[in-house]
Amino acid sequence: MLDTQIKAQLSAYLEKLQHPIELIASLDDSSAAGEIRTLLGEIAALNNKISVRWDGDNARKPSFAIARTIDSANGQAPRVSFAGIPLGHEFTSLVLGLLQTGGHPPRVDDATIATIKALKGSFEFTTFVSLSCHNCPDVVQALNLLSVLNPNIRHEMVDGALFQAEVTERQIMAVPTILLNGQPFGQGRMTLEEIIAKIDTGSADRQAEEINAKEAFDVLVVGGGPAGSAAAVYAARKGIRTGVVAERFGGQVLDTMGIENFISVSQTEGPKLAAALENHVKEYSVEIMNLQRAEKLHAASEATGGLVEIELASGALVRSRCVIISTGARWREMNVPGEQEYRGRGxxxxxxxxxxxxxxxxxxxxxxxxxxxxxxxxxxxxxxxxxxxxxxxxxxxxxxxxxxxxxxxxxxxxxxxxxxxxxxxxxxxxxxxxxxxxxxxxxxxxxxxxxxxxGLLPNTDWLKGTIDLSPRGEIEIDSHGRTSMPGVFAAGDATTTPYKQIIIAMGEGAKASLSAFDYLIRGGQ
The missing domain is CATH 3.50.50.60 (FAD/NAD(P)-binding domain)
Structure with a gap:
């Protein structure tokens, strides 16, 4: 199943296991079951902290679960399982599932870990995926992590291509599709933050309170795609107080599979680039307010203390000396009868x-x-x-x-x-x-x-009546990224800049940030 190079790499990763783990297989007589048997055997042979059991009782066959050996000895049901063969885009999900179940600490901040451990209730998640889906691994890995950290949570990944009868019965026609306790929970890419926010009902109010308490920024970037990331980095490098408000950090790049025209990088994938953008921004003192949708722009005035204000859907208000809008674009819809009714159902x-x-x-x-x-x-x-x-x-x-x-x-x-x-x-x-x-x-x-x-539509509906927009709904900007409102700049796919390309958006974000800094040092002129 695994070639020599992958085995060597996986063996090195498995050295990070801190506790013994068991792979518990539930198999039938299918060819896929034979492949799982081979895969589990190869994995167990790589590290003496891994053992395999063949007496699993999962109703979905073929499948396997990962559990700490001590949990199995105490009769505790495994909390992470895979119905199918997690290769392709899901191989990373398998590796992380092994490591995290075995005690290797996840790359998540302490506050998030504490929130996950404090979640109350019983949560049985099932995620239907396709192995070619580049959005699915983020969901699988997030739900697996929740399951590892909280004993009240369980998660199973199901390969829709292998379990076609169930997919047809449940009328699943888009992935990832997430069920919670057998009922629809979500569809499409969801981050760990989004999932936690959806099951932790008080998190939105807490986040709004925290945002309201923040001091005014020098530069506030609205949008977390390529343009917004570049703008944030260039602003932070000037040593000024910088914040980012993003509905979904990474933006449309997260939905882009192959990227082959990003100069100096011959080939990459959208999710990898989005993660790199976020990591780069986090290298600086930038306050990121993710999962926050901007709803209204208020011009600087005496009433606002000379600050531009952004009103968020959560009810929070963010203030800044100047703002860079980089809200990007979304897929254009057909706007015909039946489209919304059958979205995700064909x-x-x-x-x-x-x-x-x-x-x-x-x-x-x-x-x-x-x-x-x-x-x-x-x-x-x-x-x-x-x-x-x-x-x-x-x-x-x-x-x-x-x-x-x-x-x-x-x-x-x-x-x-x-x-x-x-x-x-x-x-x-x-x-x-x-x-x-x-x-x-x-x-x-x-x-x-x-x-x-x-094609695409700019995410500018929330700006109508506040700044000048083109007939296509794009933000009208000049050569320096300035909009019609003093102190407000814009960059990327949401603007009148021609050629909606990642590399152009990044350059426009950097330019808007430099223009904003120039605006600030000249006293807002």
């Missing part, structure tokens, strides 16, 4: 994450730009048939992508197609309606999934 936005759930089925991709064509190419290797619908009279993707798409036998391209409705049976998607823009004829396609890839 309507999807991430082909990498959710594509494996549609294996052997018929799907559509909406959009003929690079992202749409790339999605169609990826999906064609999984599903039975892909129909790509493009509103215009030609696809807009790069020629090399179009050539690859046309070479695939199970792809149909329809141009001049205006999607009008997502069709379903009340439970899940079963079709799509569109209008032929040339003939005006209304048509329908029978399918099980729709992947929407039609």
């Amino acid at each position: 309507v999807a936005y991430c082909p990498h994450c959710d594509g494996p759930l549609f294996k052997g089925k018929r799907v559509a991709v909406i959009g003929g730009g690079n992202s749409g064509v790339e999605a169609a190419i990826d999906l064609a290797g999984i599903v039975s048939h892909v129909t790509l619908l493009e509103f215009g009279d030609a696809m807009r993707a790069d020629a090399v992508l179009q050539n690859k798409l046309r070479s695939l036998p199970n792809v149909t391209v329809i141009l001049q197609a205006q999607t009008t409705e997502v069709l379903g049976d009340g439970q899940k998607v079963n079709g799509l309606a569109y209008t032929d823009r040339v003939s005006g004829e209304a048509k329908q396609i029978e399918l099980e999934g729709i992947f929407v890839q039609i």
Whole structure:
């Protein structure tokens, strides 16, 4: 199962085990069970603190659990388990599960650990994943950590591709899908902070109180993506009091799979880059207020003491001498009947994450730009048939992508197609309606999934009526990143800056930060 290099690396990691652990297998006679048997045997052979039992009684087979040996001896049920073979993106989840169950301390601050240990109640989490999903490991690792630290919490990862019958029965059509005590809890990427906040009902009020008590910042960055991270680093390096308010640190980068045009880094993945951005910001004295959504901007005035104010959804108020807005953009929706009703039940936005759930089925991709064509190419290797619908009279993707798409036998391209409705049976998607823009004829396609890839919308709705926005909703800025409101700057995908690229957003964030510093040293002029 594991090659020589991976075994050597894993053996080195396993030296960090502080307590003996057991791998408890629940197997059937499937080929996947044979692979798990081999995998567990190879892992146990790497360290004498690991043993394997084959008498597990998990209803999901094949699966295995990880437990401290002393817990098993005392009759305590294991709290971390994997239904499936956690390779691919989930291999790191397996390694961390082994280490943390074995007593190796997690990379989490003491306050968060104390909060987790203090959680009251009984929590039985189940997460359905696909091994190609780059959003799933964060959820799996967060829930595993909760389970390791709190004896009232248990978590099982389920590979949806291996347990297709259960996926179909539960009508799971997007990953990660999280159940708590058998009921829906969440869908999509969730961080450890987000999960804790959702089950610790008093945390939001406590955080709001802490934010309200903070002194005014010199520079407050709103947004934690590439532009916001660069702005925060450049501000902090000037030695001024810097804060970051972010609804989700990392922003849209977290949802980006392959990044191959970030100069000096030939290839990386969005979550890795997002983690690197956050770690870089944390190297400086920057106060990060994560999971906080900005709702209103108040201009500096006598009433505000000459400070710009940001009102948060939590009710907290953050004050600063100047502000840099870098709230980025989000996936554009079709805004047709049925889209919201069937979101997560056949309507999807991430082909990498959710594509494996549609294996052997018929799907559509909406959009003929690079992202749409790339999605169609990826999906064609999984599903039975892909129909790509493009509103215009030609696809807009790069020629090399179009050539690859046309070479695939199970792809149909329809141009001049205006999607009008997502069709379903009340439970899940079963079709799509569109209008032929040339003939005006209304048509329908029978399918099980729709992947929407039609571009981005700036996250600026909360700014309407306060600063100047373009007809597209982008923040209008000048060459220095200044907005129409004194003391307020902006950078990145939320602005009128052309070419929405990570490397451009970073440069614009740095520029806005330098402009903000210049504004401050000139006395706000």
